[in-house]
Structures are given as structure tokens and as C-alpha cells.
Amino acid sequence: MIKGLFNILLFYFLGEVCSLFINGFIPGSVIGMILLFLSLYFKLVKPEYVRDAATVITKNMAVFFIPPAVGLMAYAEYISQSIWTISLAIIVSTVFTLVVVAVVQDSFEKRRAKK
Template identity: 45%
Template sequence: MKLIKQLFWIFLFSFLGEVISALMASFIAIPGSVIGMILLFFALHFKWIRMEQVDEAGTWLTDNMGIFFVPAGVGLISNFDVLANTWWQLLIIMAVTTVLMMAFVGKVVQGVKRRAEKNTVPEKGENLHV
């Protein structure tokens, strides 16, 4: 019964996200699952629900996440004829976006580290520059 209650909370926020996504579809496209996760995050953060109310079900879902990729894999295989003509374009796009994302994340991390070092006040006799 405990697992059913926990799944209820997760599915409730997922459903609310889908409803909000459908209402906002005419002016912005945000997936309902993303909105639901954000709502669940805020509900946990502001303690509207406790972590114990979703912990076991959430852990089980993330431990078995591979199951959720099966439909996407089947979709790729069933549309292989479409992908066969454009595989090289997709490969180039994936390589370029991966490199760009790695560079972007690296710059962000460097900026955050610099800002953290700048805001750190050295104690007496301590030198931050090693």
C-alpha cells in the first residue's frame, strides 16, 4: 500500500505537469514531464510533501530507468529507413553539439570556481594563490 501511495504522488505531479503543458501549448511548448518534475521539486523543497512520501517509488523508478528507453529504441528501429538516409547528418550534429556542450559546461564551471575563489576571504597568514 505504501508503494501505491508513493506512486500516486509521483503520477499526480506528472498529471499536473501534462495538464499545465496542454494549457500552455498555444504559446510555449514545454513537455509535461518536465513541468511535473519541477512541480514535484518545489513540493519537496517547500515541504508540501515529505521525501518519505515518494522515496521508495522514486528510487525504484530511477534504478529501472533503462526500461523507459525501450519504446524510444523500438521507434528508432521501426523508422530505420528514414534514419538510413540521414545517419551521417545526425552523427555530425551529435558530435558538434557534444563538443559545444562540453565547452559550455567547462566555461560555466571555470566561472563558478573563479567567483567562489574571489569571494573567499583568506584567513590570517593564508595565501589563496598557490
């Protein structure tokens, strides 16, 4: 468990360092997640090392939403002024995500059918 948590936090740290070099263009947490994925994919890190820690983090995910929820309540006035812009951004990004996932899934299924 400790080893898995160390690995997850190590990749988070590496992602934050990489993010500093590109002036925060991509968030460090996203870069760290990509680095962890690549290390698992290329078998640099064994999945058994991070499985237990990842399971605990995933099962307690609600705890991680408390700070953003408090922030939303604190800035409710500002958010209400831009509700239409925020709603449009949510709708557009959701549709875009659905389309990208559908295209990628379709390409994977076609590739699997050829094999």
C-alpha cells in the first residue's frame, strides 16, 4: 500500500515538475497521470504496486470533491454571472468528449476485428 502510494505521488510530483517547465500549459496532475499510464503500459511499473493504493483512493473519491464544492459556494456570485458561458462550455466539451471517445473506441474495435 505504501509503495503504491509512493509511486502515485512520485508520478504526480514528476508531472508537476514537467508542468513547471512548460509554464503550466498542461496541469501537472494530468501530466503525472499520463506518465503513470505510460509506465504501466510499458511495464516499467507493475500494476500490483499501485493497485491497492489506487483502489483506496477511488473508493474515497468523495473526499476529494469537498474542497471544490466549498470553492463553488464561496464564488457562487461570480459563477451566477457567467452561468450561460459555463453551461455552453460544459455542453460543448461533453459533446466533444463523447465524439472523441466514440471515434477512438470504433477504431479499436475495427483493429481488434482485423486480428
